[in-house]
Amino acid sequence: MKRIIVLPVILFVFTIFSSNAQQSQRLNNDWEFxxxxxxxxxxxxxxxxxxxxESVPLWTKINLPHSFNAEDAVDPDVNYYQGAGWYRKNLKIENPYNNGRTILHFEGAGQKTAVYVYNTKVAEHVGGYDEWTVDITDAVADFKKDSAxxxxxxxxxxxxxxxxxTRDLEMMPSDLSDFNxxxxxxxxxxLVYTPSLSFDKVFALAEVDAAGKLGSLKIFSRFYNPKNINNAKVNIKVTDPNGKIISESGKQFSDLKLQEEIAQIQVKKPILWSPNAPNLYLVEVTVEQNGEKATHNENVGFRNFEFVKKGPFMLNGKRLLLRGTHRHEDHAGVAAAMTEEMIRTEMQMMKDMGVNFIRLGHYQQSRIVLNLCDSLGILVWEEIPWCRGGLGGEVYKEQGKRMLTNMIEQHYNHPSVIIWGLGNENDWPNDFSTFDKNEIRAYMSELNDLSHKLDITRxxxxxxxxxxxxxxxxxSPSIWAGWYRGIYTEYKEISKKEFDTVDRFLHVEWGGDSHAGRHSESPDDALSKVKKAGNGDERAGDASLYGGGARVSKDGDWSESYICNLIDWHLKEQETMPWLSGTAYWPFKDFSTPVRPENPVPYMNQKGVVERDFTKKEAYYVFQSYWTNNLMAHIYGHSWPVRWGNTGETRMVKVYSNADEAELFVNGKSQGVKKRNSQDFPAAGLRWMVKYKEGTNTIKVIAKRGKETVIDEITQQYQTDKWGKPAKLVLQKTVDADGKITIEAKLLDANNVLCLDARDYVEFGLTGDGELIDNQGTSSGSRKVQLYNGRAVISLFTNGGKSVATVKSVGIPTAFINL
Structure with a gap:
């Protein structure tokens, strides 16, 4: 049987988002792995x-999407598996078209993929993040010739x-990268069926002047035409965001070329796309031959943007401060295999936090993400996975250029995209025996030229x-003020120095790690050990938890309390930097990484403002208080069950809110009304020094803006007993419902006083009928985890039986509980 060559481009028409979606189906179910x-x-x-x-070895039944590193990426006891994984399925092929084509369309598979029909290899693809297709039509026909x-x-x-x-130095990204x-x-x-003539791609270039008065729409199509059909008719219909058809036209071709310009349309006073009003036009293109039609849809948006030289970012003629974050394709229990529902949840959470910009790090991401950025109004920096490791040989370089080409062509029409990223931390050597800055510069120039050749608009x-x-x-330079270098109050000064060195400055990646559930009564103590840096650059070894100069990443407490202060300072400063184009916090969600095995949750980068399972950390609400319009108020400490101090000592209560004013009540007694002022750090002036009573305390805030009111309330314990050296662990059941139990471990001293500053590692175990819910990469879903304020929790399924749970820590007797 002859070999089928995979096209180096993706067939957009073949996806479930096209109007002829009935000819495309997701192959989700009934796979073996x-x-x-x-x-x-x-x-x-x-x-x-x-x-x-008989089948050797044993296959397991799975559904797609699927990653074979769903759990081992965060298993504290192993290196994650890097090798081959096989999938198989018997497909029922029912192509409704005469002489139609049958296509397998991969939205992404990692990292090298080979496809077989029966025992014949029909295609190979290298790269884990771009889309690609396999035409299996001829291979299927050959297979069917043998009736047996x-x-x-x-x-x-x-x-x-x-x-x-498998690890491969001559592939992007480097295995030194801070992600799996x-x-x-x-x-x-x-699985996609098309007529013998269909679309490979449709490129729709929507442009508008800064005044928003005159728009133009140029439409090009690249055809998929393996039978070299010459005669065809193409129809184009454009519909505005209100559902009004603004253009309809047709074009007859008698000598059809691979790529054709099919329309140029003038649009007077187009309805503009922006983060606040993400208005989308629908472009519908149909090609017809021999009575069969293939239809392709694209959404486009009219917007004009500019990074002002030595100045801010402009969108549609007005300054817009880019308020951004980052995203990795990674989630608890599934790793990269996030469902559409999961992705939609994540992107909506970002929008609800006030995000208007995102950097997709560090690789081309799912089309679902880009579609949501278009519809939600989130501007995008998307990049290829040239990340760390230096520069490889010709195979390596060709892969980078191919990935850049595919990324630009596949996401060309998205109005959300404003930047094509060419690399990340490319000054990071070690994959190769030589590190030549001139070679890296030369290759970077090649990529830069290629990007501009493919797309002059971004x-x-x-x-x-x-x-x-x-x-x-x-x-974007590396500025990590208050984490890897210096103190966070240097942020504005350092940023201005870096801004002055380039024509167009955008600060992506800032922040720090926080162990969810860990809080501090004195979060900024570590800053007293840290010298002002004068710059915030992350240097070699700064991410290490050992050695080197004092830095918060090593010497801080990794509390949510500290990170909230760091974020709070950055956000209030950004409001006073008129030259700033914008920033992007790193990242939105905690994600797994092979280079951080000794973090509080092993193998997790914990810089997210939500955990790996979407559980919000306190920092989420700091962003909301600065970036959102819908009235909100959040008392700091929803995940802080026990505070501590001396009897009669005052403690700060912070409220993060976008209200004009707020009144705090402690145990029913008003602590007074505070006015919000973004420059009054911390918490924009919404903070109170209050006296807790020993035991249970109820804290309530009533926040107002005009006639709007919002209320938040929490309950906290206050501990005045002082603790000594940790002496014992205790386990207790906190939740038991619907076959799922949650257990909590606490570390006590010899007098049974909770050790609220304890950060020891504990390890949970289970014997019996039950099953621990671990390897989730979260503070409450990891069998090995550092304590947060002397406690840690984990859950298990009972499976209808009995079990014995354990928790142990070095130097402390193991604790048991019957369940």
Whole structure:
């Protein structure tokens, strides 16, 4: 059977988002998976062909999307698996078109993929983040020629797919990157039927002047035409955001070329796209030949943007401060294999936090993400995975150029995209024996030129590679004031120094780690050890928890209390920096990483403002108080059950709110009304020094803006007993419902006083019928975890039986509880 060559481009029309969606289906269910390599593809199909029930090795049933690193990426006791994984499924092929094409459309699979029809390899793809397609039409026809095969497989077509994330220095991204290089079919895989002539891509360039008065829409199509059909008719329809058809036209072709310009449309006073009003036009293109039609839809938006030289960012002629964050494709229990529902939840949470900008780090992400950025109104910096490690050989370089080409072509029409990122931390050596700055500069220039050739409308950017900052349009230095270097009050000063060194400045990546549930009565203590840096750059070794100079990342308490102060300071300063284009906090959500095994949650980067399972940390509400319009108020400490201090000592209560004023009540007694002032740090002036009573305290805030009112309330214990050396662990059941139990471990001294500053590692275990819910990469879903204020929790499924749970820590007797 002849080999089928995969096209180096994606067929956008073949997705569920097109108007002829009935000809595309997600292949989610009834797959079998093997976390291992095979001797060859024959082993995947042998059981059916041989008519034997014996199958060696054992396959498991799974659904897509799927990553074979769903749990081991955050297993504290192992290195995550990097190797081959096989998937197989027998497909029922029913193409409704005469001489139609049957396509497998991969939205993303990692990191090298081979596709087989029966035992014939029909395509290979290198790269874990761009989309690609496989035309299996001819291979299916060849398979069907053998009636014996067809009978054995009950008329279905055996498909086998090998994915491989084995370490490979000549691939992007580097395994030194601060994120897992996952394996598996972790984005959706679609079965697509098309006529013999269809669309490969439609490029729709929507442009408008800064005044918003005159828009133009240029539409080009690239056809998928394996039979070299010459005669066809193309129809174009454009609908505005209100559902009004503003243009309809048709064009007859008698000598159809691979790529054709099919329309140029003038749009007077277009309805503009912006974060506050993400208005989208619908472009519908249909190609018809021999009575068969293929239809392709694209959403576009009219917007004009500018990074002002030595100035801020402008959108549609007005300054817009980019209020951003970052995203990795990573989630508790599934790793990169996030469902559409999960992605939608995450993006909506970002929007609800006030985000209007996102950097997608550090690779091309799912089309679902880009579609949501368009519809929610979130501007985008998207980049290729040239991340750390230096620069490889020709194969490596070609992969980078191919990834850049695919990313730009596949996401060209999204109005949300304003920046194509060319790399991240490319000054980070170690993958190769040589590190040549001139070679890196030369390659960066190649990528920059290629980006501008493919798309003249967007800007190029990189982060943290000072010797290349003159090459790209927009540059982001590394500024981690108050975490890896210096103190956070230096932030504005450092940023202005960096701003003055480039034409166009945008600060992406700032923040710090916080262990969810850990709080502090004196969060800024570590700053007394740290010298002013004069710059906030992260240097070699700064991420280490050992050695080097004093820095908060090493010497701080990793409390939510400290990070809220750091974020609060940054946000209030950003309101007084008129030259600033914007920033992006790193990241939105905690994510897994192989380079941080000794963090409080092992193998987790814990800089997110939400945990890996979407549980909000306190920092989420700090952003909301600065960035959102809907009235909100949040008393700091919802996840802080026990505060401590001396009898009669005052303690600060902070409220994060966008209200004009707020009144605080402690145990029913008013503590007075405070006015909000963003420059009154901390908490924009909404803070009170109050006396807690020993035991239970109720704290309530009533926040007002005009006639609007919002209320928040929490209950906290206040402990005045002083604790000594940790002496024992105790376990108790806190929740028991619907077959799920939550247990809490506490570390006490010899007098049974809770050790509220304890940060020891504890490790949970379970014997019996139950099953621990661990390897989630969260503070409450990890069997090995550092304590937060002397406590830690984990949950388990009872499975209808009995179990014994344990918790242990070095030097402390193990505790048991019968469940």
């Amino acid at each position: 093997l976390k291992s390599d095979l001797g060859g593809v024959w082993e995947a199909v042998r059981p059916v062909v041989a008519g034997s029930s 095969f067809t009978k054995r497989f009950a008329g279905k077509i055996p498909i086998a797919i090998r994915t491989d994330n 290089v996952y394996g598996g079919i972790y984005r959706y895989l679609n 800007k190029t950017a990189i982060r943290r590679c000072d010797f290349c900052k003159d090459i790209v349009d927009v540059y």
